[in-house]
Amino acid sequence: MSATQAPLLEVKNLRVEFPTRRGTLVAVDDVSFTIAPGEVLGVVGESGAGKSMTGAAIIGLIEAPGRIGAGEIRLEGARIDNLPAEAMRKIRGRKIGAIFQDPLTSLNPLYSIGRQLTETIQTHLNLSNAQARQRAIDLLKSTGIQAAEQRIDHFPHQFSGGMRQRVVIALALAAEPRLIVADEPTTALDVSIQAQIIALLKKLCRDHGTAVMLVTHDMGVIAETADRVAVMYAGRIVEIGPVAEVIHRPEHPYTVGLMGSIPSLVTESERLAQIDGAMPRLTAIPKGCAFNPRCPRVFDRCRSERPDLVVVGTTRAACWLHAAQAVPA
Amino acid sequence: MSAVAIPAFGDAAATDVATVKPLVELTDVAKYFDVSAPWLNRVLERQGRRLLHAVDGVSLTILPGETLALVGESGCGKSTIARMIVGLYTPTRGTIRFDGQDTRAMKTAAGRSLHRRLQMIFQDPYASLNPRWTVGNIVAEPIFAHKLVGERGDVKKRVGELLGLVGLSAADMEKYPHQFSGGQRQRISVARALASNPEFLVCDEPTSALDVSVQAQVLNLMKDLQREFKLTYLFISHNLAVVHHIADRVGVMYLGRIVEIAPKRTIFATPRHPYTRMLLDAVPDLNMTGESRTPVAGEVPNPLNPPSGCTFHPRCPHANERCRSEAPSLKSATTGGAVACHAVEEGRI
Numbered sequence: 001m002s003a004t005q006a007p008l009l010e011v012k013n014l015r016v017e018f019p020t021r022r023g024t025l026v027a028v029d030d031v032s033f034t035i036a037p038g039e040v041l042g043v044v045g046e047s048g049a050g051k052s053m054t055g056a057a058i059i060g061l062i063e064a065p066g067r068i069g070a071g072e073i074r075l076e077g078a079r080i081d082n083l084p085a086e087a088m089r090k091i092r093g094r095k096i097g098a099i100f101q102d103p104l105t106s107l108n109p110l111y112s113i114g115r116q117l118t119e120t121i122q123t124h125l126n127l128s129n130a131q132a133r134q135r136a137i138d139l140l141k142s143t144g145i146q147a148a149e150q151r152i153d154h155f156p157h158q159f160s161g162g163m164r165q166r167v168v169i170a171l172a173l174a175a176e177p178r179l180i181v182a183d184e185p186t187t188a189l190d191v192s193i194q195a196q197i198i199a200l201l202k203k204l205c206r207d208h209g210t211a212v213m214l215v216t217h218d219m220g221v222i223a224e225t226a227d228r229v230a231v232m233y234a235g236r237i238v239e240i241g242p243v244a245e246v247i248h249r250p251e252h253p254y255t256v257g258l259m260g261s262i263p264s265l266v267t268e269s270e271r272l273a274q275i276d277g278a279m280p281r282l283t284a285i286p287k288g289c290a291f292n293p294r295c296p297r298v299f300d301r302c303r304s305e306r307p308d309l310v311v312v313g314t315t316r317a318a319c320w321l322h323a324a325q326a327v328p329a
Numbered sequence: 330m331s332a333v334a335i336p337a338f339g340d341a342a343a344t345d346v347a348t349v350k351p352l353v354e355l356t357d358v359a360k361y362f363d364v365s366a367p368w369l370n371r372v373l374e375r376q377g378r379r380l381l382h383a384v385d386g387v388s389l390t391i392l393p394g395e396t397l398a399l400v401g402e403s404g405c406g407k408s409t410i411a412r413m414i415v416g417l418y419t420p421t422r423g424t425i426r427f428d429g430q431d432t433r434a435m436k437t438a439a440g441r442s443l444h445r446r447l448q449m450i451f452q453d454p455y456a457s458l459n460p461r462w463t464v465g466n467i468v469a470e471p472i473f474a475h476k477l478v479g480e481r482g483d484v485k486k487r488v489g490e491l492l493g494l495v496g497l498s499a500a501d502m503e504k505y506p507h508q509f510s511g512g513q514r515q516r517i518s519v520a521r522a523l524a525s526n527p528e529f530l531v532c533d534e535p536t537s538a539l540d541v542s543v544q545a546q547v548l549n550l551m552k553d554l555q556r557e558f559k560l561t562y563l564f565i566s567h568n569l570a571v572v573h574h575i576a577d578r579v580g581v582m583y584l585g586r587i588v589e590i591a592p593k594r595t596i597f598a599t600p601r602h603p604y605t606r607m608l609l610d611a612v613p614d615l616n617m618t619g620e621s622r623t624p625v626a627g628e629v630p631n632p633l634n635p636p637s638g639c640t641f642h643p644r645c646p647h648a649n650e651r652c653r654s655e656a657p658s659l660k661s662a663t664t665g666g667a668v669a670c671h672a673v674e675e676g677r678i
Contacts, residue, residue, distance in 0.1 A: 190402035191567060223613060257542060258542060262570070263571050265569060269574070
């Protein structure tokens with residue numbers, strides 16, 4: 001890492017597992033990364049890669065029987081992965097905000113959005129009712145909601161999808177957290193609304209100096225928003241580095257395939273590059289490198305030994321192709 | 330909107346249209362849904378009926394062997410058009426012709442053969458396959474329904490062939506849909522659609538439920554099959570990059586109408602309608618790392634209460650008095666497509 005300042009979030013050897021009757025499934029396996037203050041880290045991968053589970057572990061919302069099996073998560077130097085539920089609840093909202101895919105499920109349909117905002121604000125900040133309401137109105141205004149003074153007393157069903165996601169962003173920012181975990185925040189939205197929400201999230205986080213962990217499957221969103229990107233496959237980070245570097249000069253064969261399979265608006269091609277096969281199920285992760293059955297450049301070592309992240313240029317990749325020229329990271 | 334037939338091509342392409350007979354032809358097609366409150370509420374609350382104009386006067390043609398894509402945001406009516414063409418909805422107004430025959434004939438015994446020639450692939454591969462049927466039965470159903478193969482053994486052979494075509498194996502016949510991943514299920518849907526040897530496939534967001542690497546597999550498969558069987562596609566999608574990859578011509582829809590239709594290269598290189606430009610600008614792009622842009626404000630209006638005149642005028646930076654009062658119709662543009670925009674017609678943009 002080139003960052004000289006202490007990281008805001010530090011995830012070290014994180015393992016998330018689900019005990020089942022047929023043995024333990026490992027959804028996130030030995031994942032380590034850091035997020036600097038004010039930085040936007042994109043996390044991409046296909047369904048089941050473990051990207052949402054990593055986000056859920058950070059905000060302490062892994063549902064039983066899932067559990068953090070090993071590793072640690074540090075926020076501003078202090079461990080948060082082993083806190084009791086009540087202490088974690090205080091951190092959630094105050095220090096870490098969360099935005100989920102479907103704004104309807106993150107808002108309570110029975111309460112006006114004003115009540116939900118003031119409740120969040122007063123839980124974390126010592127403000128009077130009137131002050132909290134004023135702050136709620138200011139927050140709604142900053143997220144671009146027109147006539148916030150009237151809209152604050154409306155209920156979630158009276159907002160459109162894009163407007164609801166703005167309310168959710170206002171909620172996430174209510175107590176000025178240092179980090180926001182945004183899990184597919186624009187996936188449920190139309191493309192013109194998606195652009196608005198991404199621009200809003202970027203602007204607000206820059207204004208407030210909030211760091212963002214942006215979990216999405218949409219490489220385009222990451223390209224426009226993130227500073228660095230982590231590519232996940234079958235529960236592990238296979239490549240992590242500056243976003244322009246990973247997109248234009250991917251080092252890991254999976255990242256190469258992923259980039260090639262995205263249709264382009266600019267160039268025309270008869271066929272898309274395709275990675276044959278599908279991501280392995282958690283019950284049957286291949287030995288060695290999990291990508292080896294689909295990898296076009298597989299060789300013997302890939303089938304027996306698991307690669308770890310090594311420095312390759314400005315990025316880090318977990319691939320035996322780079323083992324010779326690299327030093328362990 | 331007026332019931333005038335609208336040329337789907339520029340003048341340059343008009344000669345082609347004269348020589349090639351369109352496979353599918355929609356003339357002023359509309360579909361209204363009755364979303365009124367129950368009768369008692371209407372009487373008590375003195376409300377009238379409420380009609381949702383899902384599709385409002387769409388005319389287009391699809392030529393044999395081409396891929397026409399319809400793009401637009403949620404609620405613009407693109408899926409309704411798809412469903413009307415295959416006969417799942419009956420149009421409120423207008424006619425749909427397939428190879429010269431009115432598709433309303435599909436409801437009669439004589440028109441049954443039309444069904445065989447047009448098939449549909451749906452968005453959700455989890456909802457469109459019966460979980461209690463084996464894959465073999467699912468794929469064989471169109472063969473039995475249209476009595477295409479006599480002997481049971483021949484059916485099995487044919488199903489095996491079809492599964493091979495889409496990259497699965499004949500042994501998968503005995504399995505059930507839950508044993509397959511999303512991408513494999515979509516391959517099964519394609520195999521089922523191909524079972525009756527159709528000429529025309531309506532694909533309603535066939536890859537939007539899939540991961541990007543799997544999407545690439547399915548798109549490649551669809552292109553291969555098109556080449557092999559000379560298929561014609563109507564491809565419905567909200568993803569402009571996918572459309573750019575697969576389409577020959579692109580129609581852009583907004584609130585039940587086509588606002589611009591043009592050959593792919595034209596529409597991506599020189600979009601004319603302000604909405605098309607806005608959509609193209611809004612797509613996140615891999616080459617845009619770190620750059621920021623000003624997104625277009627506003628959202629799609631409620632289709633129950635659409636704006637007057639051109640329905641895009643509240644979001645349009647070029648709107649004037651005429652746009653607010655008079656709905657524009659599709660006119661051939663100099664660039665080789667057709668655009669429904671007063672500003673383009675008057676040469677303001």
